[in-house]
Amino acid sequence: MRGSRSCGCQRYAKNERAQYVQLIIIPVAFTLGAFIGMMVTSAGTVLYGQILWDPLQLINQWDNRAAAFFASAAFMLTTLGTNISANSLSAANDMTVLFPRYINIRRGQVVCAVLGGWALCPWEILASAQGFLTFMNGYTVFLGPFAAIMVTDYWLLHRGRVDVPAMYRPRGRYRYTYGFNWRAVLAMIIAVPPLLPGLINSINPKIRVGGDSFLFDIAWIYGFCVSSAVYYVASSLFPAKETYMDEPILADDAALDAACDLKYGDDFEHASSMEDKASLQAEVKSVDDQA
Template sequence: MAIAEQTVHPDGRVELTDPDAVANSPYGNAELAPTRLPERNWTTYNYAALWMGMALNIPSYLLAAGLVQLGMNWLQAFLVITVGNLVVLVPMLLNSHAGTKYGIPFPVFARAFYGIRGANLPALLRAFIACGWFGIQTWVGGQAIYVIVGKLAGDGWTNASAIGGHAWTLWLSFTFFWVLQMLLIWRGIEALRSFENWAAPLVLVGFLALMVWIVAEAGGLGPILDQPSQLGWGAAFWKLAAPSLMGMIAFWATLSLNMPDFTRFGGSQKQQAIGQALGLPTTMSLIAILSIITTSGTIVVYGEAIWDPVVLAARFENPVVVVIGLVIAILATMTTNVAANVVSPSYDFSNAVPKLLTYRTAGLVTGVLGILIQPWRLISDPSIYIFTWLGFYGGLLASVAGVLIAGYWLVERTHLSLADLYQPGGRYWFSAGWNWRGVVATVVGSLLAVGGAYSNPGAGPFPADGLIPFLKPLYDYSWAVGLVVGFVTYLVLAKTASARQRNTAHAAPMF
């Protein structure tokens, strides 16, 4: 099979000379094929708005609120979240580069280091985690709808008979919100971009209004900022800070892998990089401040830390205020959920069976799995939410990020053969479509990162001594361990293989 040529444009972006060259590949379809240059038109604002929409959401709010509930004061929680998001921005921008340069989504990018078939390992790992997040966000949005209707319809709605521990009307709200999101994803990526552009600013206004209200009720910022830390700045704080920091980083560890799904539409490397740098750390720091002040204010006003903004909004007496506030919460959830948790697994599932699943049908698969994972259990407790859910999968995905960064920047030096990413028997076919080096690096990195996973007694699913006791100390640093070990292991294996190939070539007899 003839390999198509690629054209390198003056700005460094690459496309196939014949865009239809991979159309008949068994490993390609219209969504997985490289984005054509005229379609790479996302601007700095589009990426900033995308991140504003994704970061201004209730689970982001719950991160900071959860740290306050776990005993940190406003400054400690803010520092942990801000540092975490500055750290995760680095691998995010490193992996984004390939999307803009080659116009390819994450699972196709992964083929260069895992093999055309082997890429399904990191892609499906990412996809199933996204399904969990989709379910969490959909449950939160369903709760907001449930509260809104309850304020308007009265106790008959709120106190409806229970099914599975929750009112049947809550299940109905959850289902309605699920359908709403499926309709948006069915309309495609451009509909998502338009939605993010106008919804993101409204969401910011809603969270600001919630903070202003609680500050007024508390009698100003003074009583809020004077709330002492229950941990101090000694050993108790640092014991909680390390796993919390890994949780904050892990919150966006998924996007640090699959940002090529969005940067493939970038107008230039500069536009996507600046847009992300402006959008992610600033917005997450802002939502952290809003959440910390609001949650600390609930301690002053109500005598307890109310970490869930939906529960807080339900305490408002004015039904008009409740409805406006929770409509904003619903928009916040949709802007994040569809972009962060449906786009990626749609590509990932499509990559597994490209001739059977399109972007849209794969999105429906994501939605169904997001229900089956029972998200209401994951978000029921902040310690499980931050340490078990975020900490564990963050370590898994970090090892994949390490492989991608080492492979793209140090082994391949950012040079990929675009057509070979779709062709069996080509450069990225390796052994039957699998590159064992990427698999081994991922397994080793994941094992060291999460092999020692532990839970405090009665606070999670893991044994108190860790799954593998001698690895327990590493679990508090799961994301960092996974990233470094995956990076180093792949780099050593790939460089060793390259040296062996060079030596074999030099030793070949001359005729």
């Protein structure tokens, strides 16, 4: 059947099964890391009489220089690895999509280093535990709606039937309206603004926002539920019909699709149904087999 062969679901994974290990590693590693952080901070309170939430400040209290050196070196290596894999590389990938003519992976990483390492003043974020937690909580205002839109679109609306090669075509079936899916924009507009007063209050408690500050405490859950409902209703009432298919089209079909694209142009790009597209592909494949 179409798309029955394995394809890479992650950009740099060898196959789709490479991500399954995260089901075990991520919960265990994150839980263990959080537990060790709380345990070490509590021990530091007993030993040094102060709450040292920053591990480097705790290491600075040690008298053993060798232990302090190796522990600091481990944190340096961890920081570099985490930022390269989780921040620098992903930001560079996004920038190459936005400005492919001017930015490649290497240039994108340099831009990320300048913005994230200097322009955003990360030392101010890490100046206090409260400031750091406020900064991290601010992410939830946007991450909840983002996650809801992706989950709702993939699982509830399209039920996993997506056209992977078309996602990389500027004028493919996922172009929507001038490159924007207005249903997703609408979901963001409705879900995010009610959370902003609470975010402002968390940054500056002197600014009173009344009961809105309590809504910020459940920002991720609120944003996820509201944006999911809005996106589902809007997509159901005004469906983007060109994005709905009977079967998924995976990366294995990219070469055949490219040949069809060259032969049929816009007729193939905007085929109204899977049957129409399949018939065009069958014609190209038969010609290739005869050749």
